[in-house]
Amino acid sequence: MLEQFNLSNLFEAIHFVAISKATLIIVVGFFVAKFLSNLVTKFNIANMTNHGQILLKRGIFYAIMILMSMSALRELGFDLSVILGAAGILSVAIGFASQTSASNLISGLFLMMERPFSIGDVIRVEQTTGEVISIDLLSVKIRTFDNLYVRVPNESMIKTQVTTLTRFPIRRADLLIGIAYKEDIEQVKTLLAQLADNNSLCLSEPIPLFILKGFGSSSVDIQFSVWAKKENFLILKNEMYQQIKEAFDNNGIEIPFPHISVYAGEASKPVAIKLT
């Protein structure tokens, strides 16, 4: 009886030592992983982009944590080959149960390989436009300009059209302008060219584009396209619209609004209205 008691005590003691060791490995491993992964952001290795740094940081952290977990499991007496075998069967079961997550995970890997955008880029996904703040395995997080936090699943990112607005250093602002039918188009063209020329944010090259879009219901429709540095895009667009309005006002060029002409028959005269 005494012998049995001593034996179970011994087993408990051994277990306690093993559990303590495993816990220690996990805790120390966590701090080592945290420290080493933080080094990546501290010393910008090979001038990596934010996105690259975060990927490397996560890679280092998870690699160390996996190694430490394996080591801890071994310490607890688990046979890793059995666990890996069980994990294979388990992964099939989990795969069926969590198809969406698995799909997001795989889409995330594709996104990371393809890199259509990076952290800090401004993207448009369906109706959402904002700055990418994080690209994770399951989703991309976007901060919209009205400061909302939007989580877009990676699967949606792969399936839908994503526009990266800040991919190239310059952007074109298409200004839509309507002028009255009576106006001299050539004069308007010269005036717009002058405005673009005088605005230092408007790129001289590529040269601004003047497109006569057609005859609208109340106006001659024009598209005037100017180029700007991506950072100045909105400023230039606002400035140009304001300057166009001022220039048109100063030069007596009418910006029409929808007109309706009422005819009361052939060669009709204005309808007389009498107030009693």
Place this chain on the structure above:
Amino acid sequence: MNQAQPWWGTFKFDMAETKCWRVGLRTIAIKRDKHEWSVWNKETPKEETKLITITPKGIHETFKDSDLKRYMTNQTSNILMIEPSLADRSMTVRPAKSFVILPEQEVQVYVSTPLWMTILLPDSEIPIADIPFWRPSDSWFGPSTMHGDICYSKNTDAKTDRSKLETRSHRANSIITIKNAHDEPLTVERMSLPVPALKLYVDDTGMFWTDEVSILQEVEHNKPISHVRHSPPKVKSHIVRVSESRELSAKASFLSTLISLID
């Protein structure tokens, strides 16, 4: 030719004193207070050809319509350094009329670029302000809208006669030597001048000069390549260097990274 007075160098400021650098109505005013420097920047749309003058603030001058920036410090010193600097980006120079350089010919054209007024505190390499007298328009130089560089643009007469150059104290002249080493005529519609890599000099008459730029245009593997070199300008009068280049260009890498500077 008018002799321009130096508007750069070391300037002594008494407490509450304001000094104004003016080109016609264009004014940059600096005021010293106990704990701050105030810089007013009054811009004008049209570039003037007058020389820069330094005057005290007018009695009734208020700078109400000027842009004000305040630079705080523990204690302002009584000295301020003013340096003329070249543009902070490359300059795309577009001749009013494109010209053609015949095969195996070398031409020299004169081009002027705007200057910046750099304001520095003594014993400090970082300027407190860097203001262009007239900011040139932004532009883009590259083979497509995807690949290229943001630069400034400027129209030029591309003068070939040195005596036709005007003395303007807010612009610097560059001598560009272009050699067409190709066996076909080279049409020059625009050139990219690597201004940030050039040093700035002033001659006896107060005229500013940049390093001279030599462009050798040739075709390598069916692609136009520009080999660029820069060296102190070869002008008749004595020149003094007034500012270093903004970018320290390691010549070899500078040459290898450029593809074609001429379109």
